[in-house]
Amino acid sequence: xxxxxxxPEKHCWVCFATERDDHSAEWVSPCRxxxxxxxxxxxxxQRWLDEKQKGNSGGSVxxxxxxxQYHIVFPKMGPVVYFLQQVDRALSRIxxxxxxxxxxxxxxxxxxxxxAVTVMQVVGHKKGLYVMERADPLFLLMGLPTIPVVLVxxxxxxxxxYLVRLWQRYSYKRKLPPGSSRYLxxxxxxxxxxxxxxxxxxxxxxxxIFPSIASLVGRLLFRRTSSNLQRTILGGIAFVLIKGVLKxxxxxxxxxxxxxxxxxxxxxxxxxxxxxGSDDTEDSGNE
Amino acid sequence: xxxxxxxPEKHCWVCFATERDDHSAEWVSPCRxxxxxxxxxxxxxQRWLDEKQKGNSGGSVxxxxxxxQYHIVFPKMGPVVYFLQQVDRALSRIxxxxxxxxxxxxxxxxxxxxxAVTVMQVVGHKKGLYVMERADPLFLLMGLPTIPVVLVxxxxxxxxxYLVRLWQRYSYKRKLPPGSSRYLxxxxxxxxxxxxxxxxxxxxxxxxIFPSIASLVGRLLFRRTSSNLQRTILGGIAFVLIKGVLKxxxxxxxxxxxxxxxxxxxxxxxxxxxxxGSDDTEDSGNE
Numbered sequence: 001x002x003x004x005x006x007x008p009e010k011h012c013w014v015c016f017a018t019e020r021d022d023h024s025a026e027w028v029s030p031c032r033x034x035x036x037x038x039x040x041x042x043x044x045x046q047r048w049l050d051e052k053q054k055g056n057s058g059g060s061v062x063x064x065x066x067x068x069q070y071h072i073v074f075p076k077m078g079p080v081v082y083f084l085q086q087v088d089r090a091l092s093r094i095x096x097x098x099x100x101x102x103x104x105x106x107x108x109x110x111x112x113x114x115x116a117v118t119v120m121q122v123v124g125h126k127k128g129l130y131v132m133e134r135a136d137p138l139f140l141l142m143g144l145p146t147i148p149v150v151l152v153x154x155x156x157x158x159x160x161x162y163l164v165r166l167w168q169r170y171s172y173k174r175k176l177p178p179g180s181s182r183y184l185x186x187x188x189x190x191x192x193x194x195x196x197x198x199x200x201x202x203x204x205x206x207x208x209i210f211p212s213i214a215s216l217v218g219r220l221l222f223r224r225t226s227s228n229l230q231r232t233i234l235g236g237i238a239f240v241l242i243k244g245v246l247k248x249x250x251x252x253x254x255x256x257x258x259x260x261x262x263x264x265x266x267x268x269x270x271x272x273x274x275x276x277g278s279d280d281t282e283d284s285g286n287e
Numbered sequence: 288x289x290x291x292x293x294x295p296e297k298h299c300w301v302c303f304a305t306e307r308d309d310h311s312a313e314w315v316s317p318c319r320x321x322x323x324x325x326x327x328x329x330x331x332x333q334r335w336l337d338e339k340q341k342g343n344s345g346g347s348v349x350x351x352x353x354x355x356q357y358h359i360v361f362p363k364m365g366p367v368v369y370f371l372q373q374v375d376r377a378l379s380r381i382x383x384x385x386x387x388x389x390x391x392x393x394x395x396x397x398x399x400x401x402x403a404v405t406v407m408q409v410v411g412h413k414k415g416l417y418v419m420e421r422a423d424p425l426f427l428l429m430g431l432p433t434i435p436v437v438l439v440x441x442x443x444x445x446x447x448x449y450l451v452r453l454w455q456r457y458s459y460k461r462k463l464p465p466g467s468s469r470y471l472x473x474x475x476x477x478x479x480x481x482x483x484x485x486x487x488x489x490x491x492x493x494x495x496i497f498p499s500i501a502s503l504v505g506r507l508l509f510r511r512t513s514s515n516l517q518r519t520i521l522g523g524i525a526f527v528l529i530k531g532v533l534k535x536x537x538x539x540x541x542x543x544x545x546x547x548x549x550x551x552x553x554x555x556x557x558x559x560x561x562x563x564g565s566d567d568t569e570d571s572g573n574e
Contacts, residue, residue, distance in 0.1 A: 028550055028551070028552055029552050029553060030550045030551065030552060030553055031553050032553055042549070042550065045550050046548070046550070049550070068553060070550050071550065071551040071553070072548055072549070072550055072551075073548065073549050073550075073551055074544045074545070074547070074548050075543075075544055075547045075548075077540055077544055078540075080536075081536075081537060081540045081541075084533060084536075084537040085537070085541075088537070091489065092486065092489065095486060095488040095489040095492050095493075096488045098488065098492040099487070099488030099491055099492055102491060102492065102495060105397070106393060106394060106397040107393060109396070109397050109400055110392070110393040110396050110397060113396055113400075199379065199382060200386070201382040201383045201385065201386030202378065202379065202382040204386055204389060205382050205385040205386055205389065206382075208389060246371060249367075249368075249371075250368060250371040250372070250375070253364055253365075253368045254368075254372075256362075257361045257362055257364055257368075258361070260361070260362045261333070261359055261360065261361050261362075262329070262359070262360050263315055263317045263329065263332050263333070263336070263357050263358065263359055263360075264315070264317065264358040264359075264360055265315055265316050265317060266316060266317055266318050266319060266355060266358070
């Protein structure tokens, strides 16, 4: 076995053709590999790269054997193409921020509009327009969008939960009959605080509809008040108080209901009705 | 071993206490289980249920042994609590739809505003206001938001890609020298069509800024046109044409560049420079 040391015949590790098979083919040795994986046809390597890059023409590819990254060169492009490429890249880089700006602008503009509508609703249509026309535009552009923000933030203050907790603490101290025969009513693990999680959609909608409700309640309950602003404010306060009382009562009742839940005995006979949990000796050991 | 058939002593499968340990404890047999897992303290089962439900007080729990679902009863609540519960549930069910409505309303209102601003930009501020004030409000509320929609849809028509493909088909037919010595330039797998994917943010921003650009180009190129509308339309057409030509040229150049990429030989000596790919016999077999 005489090894030809000078120039061992090239053969392509993709198509297995040798130099003799195609004299015109272009050869390349793109990596550190020696021996039988040293040489490859330029065209075969191009096809193989296309497979590897899978549509990402800018991706770098390395030799699977020695790990050398292939050095791919592209023909030089003119200054016009270079300039267009830079513009294209800049636009691609800017556009996400611009899109965020569009979204923020949309939300902001809707908040401004909502604020203006709310002002007209609270102080009356004509007076609202008059007030806003005379106000500083900068003040309006800053002040109007804060109206929905303040409404949402205000809606997030859950003072009813605080009252429910206070009530529970008070009622526990009272309800401790000494030497009671039964087990104490249990303390539910999901108290009223964690019970209804803060729903984003409900908070948002509740906050945004609040001025309309306040105006409505004001018109229903405080017809004698002539000032639109006063009437709406009174209506809002009345609505918040009524709703708060109902909510505290409801949560307390839910808590009591949870605390006094019972697990029933399994009805052993299919014809038999539900047996009460306290009836604990029934059907025991009838097998 | 005499098995007491009548009443085998109860013992709780949670705390292992028997009836003798605590006579006052309440017992329950909540499932189909017999024998040593038949009985459990009501209080122990309550604690175990709390563990199983983990805060979801409405969830159903089954016996881990026999799979029977426990029958949990709550004390009856008054009609007021029932009513409040129904209201609470209805609000929870409605609020996601209402939130979607808020989002849709926000987008719609911004589209209306954008449409109005665009009309004023295209036909001039005063004339735009005059036209919109005299138009049917319903027509405005329907027509103005379609302006941004039409702009975005128009931006999504990629006529430049079509032109690039036409150009490539034409240039391939021309560039086929018979019996060329080299391999044909390869056809890049990611042609100009799939090259830049349709970016949502870029389409949106490009569409929304188009009227401003059209107005600007119109003012720069068609100063003599007195009509605001005509000038902006001419500016828009000019901008689209110029941009289209540049884009087609850029994409074609990118395609040519991709088609003519070369993978270079690996420089064998550390001091040696990059060897050209066509120089395919250099350094071969010098080991």
